[in-house]
Amino acid sequence: MACCLIGCGSNQGARREQLDRAIELLGVMPGIAMRAVSRHRETRPIGGPPDQAPFLNGACLIDTELGPHDLLGVLSAVENTLHRDRTDRWGPRTLDLDILLYDQLVLDNEVVDGSALTIPHPRMTTRRFVLEPAVEIAPGLLHPLSRCSLSDLLDNISQAHLNVAIVGVPGSGAAEVAGAVADATLARLVQAPAGLPWRKRSGLPDDGDPDAAWSAALSACARPLETSTWPDDPHGTVADYWLGSHLVAAEDTLSPVALGRYTAEHAAVTAKTVTPHVAILLQASPETLAERTATASSTMIDAGAQDNPVADLVRLQDRLLARLRCGKQAGDRGPHAVVVVAADDLSRAIAEAIAAVEAAG
Numbered sequence: 001m002a003c004c005l006i007g008c009g010s011n012q013g014a015r016r017e018q019l020d021r022a023i024e025l026l027g028v029m030p031g032i033a034m035r036a037v038s039r040h041r042e043t044r045p046i047g048g049p050p051d052q053a054p055f056l057n058g059a060c061l062i063d064t065e066l067g068p069h070d071l072l073g074v075l076s077a078v079e080n081t082l083h084r085d086r087t088d089r090w091g092p093r094t095l096d097l098d099i100l101l102y103d104q105l106v107l108d109n110e111v112v113d114g115s116a117l118t119i120p121h122p123r124m125t126t127r128r129f130v131l132e133p134a135v136e137i138a139p140g141l142l143h144p145l146s147r148c149s150l151s152d153l154l155d156n157i158s159q160a161h162l163n164v165a166i167v168g169v170p171g172s173g174a175a176e177v178a179g180a181v182a183d184a185t186l187a188r189l190v191q192a193p194a195g196l197p198w199r200k201r202s203g204l205p206d207d208g209d210p211d212a213a214w215s216a217a218l219s220a221c222a223r224p225l226e227t228s229t230w231p232d233d234p235h236g237t238v239a240d241y242w243l244g245s246h247l248v249a250a251e252d253t254l255s256p257v258a259l260g261r262y263t264a265e266h267a268a269v270t271a272k273t274v275t276p277h278v279a280i281l282l283q284a285s286p287e288t289l290a291e292r293t294a295t296a297s298s299t300m301i302d303a304g305a306q307d308n309p310v311a312d313l314v315r316l317q318d319r320l321l322a323r324l325r326c327g328k329q330a331g332d333r334g335p336h337a338v339v340v341v342a343a344d345d346l347s348r349a350i351a352e353a354i355a356a357v358e359a360a361g
Helices: 015-027 068-081 128-137 150-156 174-185 212-225 243-250 256-270 286-295 309-325 346-358
Strands: 002-010 032-037 041-043 055-064 096-102 107-112 115-119 163-167 188-190 237-239 278-283 337-342
Touching: 002 015, 002 128, 015 032, 015 055, 015 068, 032 128, 041 128, 055 128, 068 096, 068 107, 068 115, 096 115, 128 150, 163 174, 174 188, 174 237, 174 278, 174 346, 212 243, 212 256, 243 256, 243 309, 278 309, 278 346, 286 309, 309 337, 337 346
Parallel strands: 163 237, 163 278, 188 237, 278 337
Antiparallel strands: 002 055, 002 096, 032 055, 041 055, 107 115
């Protein structure tokens, strides 16, 4: 039996009756045993078309013998039985049932019989309307990517001054997205004061000190994030970079001995800074990166110094995703909440990033 967390929502028609009936039907389905049901909470709509009605949101915890795709089929059957009506993404709907967690399973857009499934739900870590009912019924349930409990994830987005890092390689649009998010949420905007001196194998001798340019870039970018000067106003901070990106990029650049020394320096410097509560990683296609880096200079790295700059940017982008999704380890100062946003369409990326931050409020 797998323990699964299901999110439930409705903002059309008889909202409460539809949610109650959906939970009732789900509980009598073969292979499913209902364990707990949260209270319904009214929440404002996030993203999507304007002038939507408020949602009722809740969650339920089930045990099931069904595999994840079979469970998805059951949820769709319940929705169809109750005449689900939804036409727009993030738009009004009579009923919405989502698999949030399925034990500790991780699926990344796995397609079976034309149905794609991502588990855990890719945006649940910043959504208060998801986490509050989930914590009511399963506060200690672990999120397999962040390796945090649901209670910890809710505490993470409940900070008085939320710290958001927009993470992306050159060409991803991090500066544009960060600026738009800061404007929409009235947050303080922090822009990278220095780029990364990224090169393919700098040739630093094994007995040498870490490249001075790397140290200077780290120091400059850490200064606006220091805990000693961190504000406490309620509007939050949005930065267009993440200090963890420095270390990921350095791993591709410095010699082993130099990297070891830089890693120690990086740990010492970042220990005096505020860790992002939320990281929004912008993921762009190779074609988009090639077009944008060819027409605009970037302050993050010197992409022109690469033998194959687009391939190197794609590799760095993949490694940033892997690092952000690897979960919290002992001594790790990475963010608890990570949201991946497609960045080929910049206006849509901005809308998704704003929605992710607003959903935490």
